[in-house]
Amino acid sequence: MNGTIDLLFWQLFAAYLFVLILVVIVRIRGIPREKEIFIASIRMTLQLILVGYLLVYVFKYTHPVYTLLLVATMLAFSIRTIIKRAKGNLSYAMKRIIAFSMTSGILVSLIFFIFIVLQLEPWYEPRYVIPIAGMIVGNSMTGIALGVNSLIEGMHIQKDKVEAALMLGAKPKAAARNIVNQAFDSAMLPTINSMVGMGIVFLPGMMTGQILSGTSPIVAVEYQIAIMLGIVGSVSLSVILFVQLGYRTFFNHRSQLDLEGSGKIQR
Amino acid sequence: MFRLKGVKVKGILSVPELTIIRNTITCIVGESGSGKTSLLRLLNQLDSPDEGEIWFDQCPLSETDPIEWRRNVVMVPQAPIVFKGTVGDNLQIGLSFSDKPAASDERLMQALHLVCLEKGLAQDAENLSGGEKQRLSLARAVLMNPMALLLDEPTSALDEDTANKVFQRLTAFIRENGKTLVIITHSRSIADTYADLIIEIKDGMPQVDGRVYSERND
Numbered sequence: 001m002n003g004t005i006d007l008l009f010w011q012l013f014a015a016y017l018f019v020l021i022l023v024v025i026v027r028i029r030g031i032p033r034e035k036e037i038f039i040a041s042i043r044m045t046l047q048l049i050l051v052g053y054l055l056v057y058v059f060k061y062t063h064p065v066y067t068l069l070l071v072a073t074m075l076a077f078s079i080r081t082i083i084k085r086a087k088g089n090l091s092y093a094m095k096r097i098i099a100f101s102m103t104s105g106i107l108v109s110l111i112f113f114i115f116i117v118l119q120l121e122p123w124y125e126p127r128y129v130i131p132i133a134g135m136i137v138g139n140s141m142t143g144i145a146l147g148v149n150s151l152i153e154g155m156h157i158q159k160d161k162v163e164a165a166l167m168l169g170a171k172p173k174a175a176a177r178n179i180v181n182q183a184f185d186s187a188m189l190p191t192i193n194s195m196v197g198m199g200i201v202f203l204p205g206m207m208t209g210q211i212l213s214g215t216s217p218i219v220a221v222e223y224q225i226a227i228m229l230g231i232v233g234s235v236s237l238s239v240i241l242f243v244q245l246g247y248r249t250f251f252n253h254r255s256q257l258d259l260e261g262s263g264k265i266q267r
Numbered sequence: 268m269f270r271l272k273g274v275k276v277k278g279i280l281s282v283p284e285l286t287i288i289r290n291t292i293t294c295i296v297g298e299s300g301s302g303k304t305s306l307l308r309l310l311n312q313l314d315s316p317d318e319g320e321i322w323f324d325q326c327p328l329s330e331t332d333p334i335e336w337r338r339n340v341v342m343v344p345q346a347p348i349v350f351k352g353t354v355g356d357n358l359q360i361g362l363s364f365s366d367k368p369a370a371s372d373e374r375l376m377q378a379l380h381l382v383c384l385e386k387g388l389a390q391d392a393e394n395l396s397g398g399e400k401q402r403l404s405l406a407r408a409v410l411m412n413p414m415a416l417l418l419d420e421p422t423s424a425l426d427e428d429t430a431n432k433v434f435q436r437l438t439a440f441i442r443e444n445g446k447t448l449v450i451i452t453h454s455r456s457i458a459d460t461y462a463d464l465i466i467e468i469k470d471g472m473p474q475v476d477g478r479v480y481s482e483r484n485d
């Protein structure tokens with residue numbers, strides 16, 4: 001392999017020392033998190049090994065169905081994670097909107113990216129599609145998860161203001177306007193921040209990976225710029241779809257505020 | 268104008284029959300937690316009854332457009348709400364919510380005068396006192412020039428003199444312009460002085476003071 005150092009088993013094992021340090025710290029501080037840390041490390045290891053073998057297979061026997069299936073699986077998992085991370089039990093309508101905005105936002109930007117920016121041949125080349133889809137899905141997931149909680153929290157905290165606007169004859173859209181904007185903003189913030197810090201505060205995962213595996217840093221940077229813009233596009237598209245549709249679940253067909261329309265929230 | 272028939276809301280309110288007459292001033296009194304706010308919210312269509320129907324003349328409210336309705340039958344909530352911005356912004360926001368053209372500064376000043384609030388339009392509304400915010404939110408509703416106003420304890424944060432002054436100006440405005448006013452108040456003296464009809468809510472059941480009611484119906 002061109003300049004790649006394959007880690008030996010014991011080298012990789014040594015890296016687990018970092019987890020051990022974390023466990024020691026929480027133990028000393030008396031924070032009851034050892035179990036979660038333990039489970040998280042095991043899960044990460046198992047999941048990555050599994051994915052590694054899966055990818056080896058998919059890369060070898062390239063087929064559009066495999067690629068599509070992997071992207072669909074990532075998407076499904078990310079939607080599930082958002083729903084699980086939300087405070088309380090989301091209503092069916094809210095879940096549907098999350099699934100819809102994630103799917104459309106991600107597919108549109110992924111298709112744009114594959115066919116127009118990269119012009120992949122063949123379009124389903126898993127070596128490109130899978131990691132790019134992974135990054136786009138991951139970032140959109142973080143964005144929507146933040147957006148969901150910000151929207152729910154905003155509606156609950158500012159419910160009197162929303163109702164006061166309704167009393168004055170506001171349409172639900174106008175009554176929820178500020179909250180929707182705040183939710184959009186807080187959902188976009190991590191993505192915007194990561195653009196600002198890009199290359200200075202941190203080297204993003206994909207670029208690091210490419211450089212580690214021997215790609216010229218300039219090529220890696222080109223890819224990284226393109227993918228960052230793809231991420232921005234996908235996150236903004238999914239988030240704007242989500243907030244524009246999501247606020248409606250807080251109102252019933254008589255344009256009355258119905259906080260339970262979005263689900264039952266645990267406080 | 269409003270007619271409630273067999274209206275029930277959860278376990279809170281039960282109204283076999285109730286009529287509120289056009290171009291009158293109706294006061295709703297009753298103990299805390301008796302269901303006054305709940306009744307007013309029904310009239311603003313901020314809630315819908317679980318059972319029964321509310322009529323506007325011959326038209327059931329459930330067949331009206333709720334947003335259009337609230338632009339004509341404006342409610343002012345018990346706890347005053349101010350929006351971000353100046354006093355002027357706060358006055359205009361009702362008009363902008365209801366897609367009406369903005370008012371001139373002169374009209375804004377008139378609205379402020381009506382509620383005895385002598386404040387500059389450019390002042391930050393966030394810094395107003397509780398009673399000033401209450402009058403500001405009242406002025407905002409008056410400025411919308413609706414057919415009916417539903418006020419939930421509009422002077423609860425005011426001293427007696429100011430409250431009376433506001434009521435005098437407000438009721439004069441209502442009578443001159445042929446509007447309908449429904450007010451929740453804890454003050455018996457305000458109800459006795461200004462109301463054409465007093466509705467008392469007891470255990471979720473509105474009871475009309477027979478004397479006042481028959482007088483007005485003569």
Ligand SMILES: Nc1ncnc2c1ncn2[C@@H]1O[C@H](COP(=O)(O)OP(=O)(O)OP(=O)(O)O)[C@@H](O)[C@H]1O
Pocket residue numbers: 277279297298299300301302303304305306345
């Ligand atoms: N959304 C709701 N769900 C359940 N109960 C409610 C709801 N809103 C109000 N209530 C209850 O209904 C009763 C009547 O409430 P309401 O706000 O109408 O009282 P009120 O007469 O306006 O009292 P106050 O003078 O203190 O403002 C109260 O016991 C209240 O707790």
Ligand SMILES: [Mg+2]
Pocket residue numbers: 303304305345419
């Ligand atoms: Mg009340």
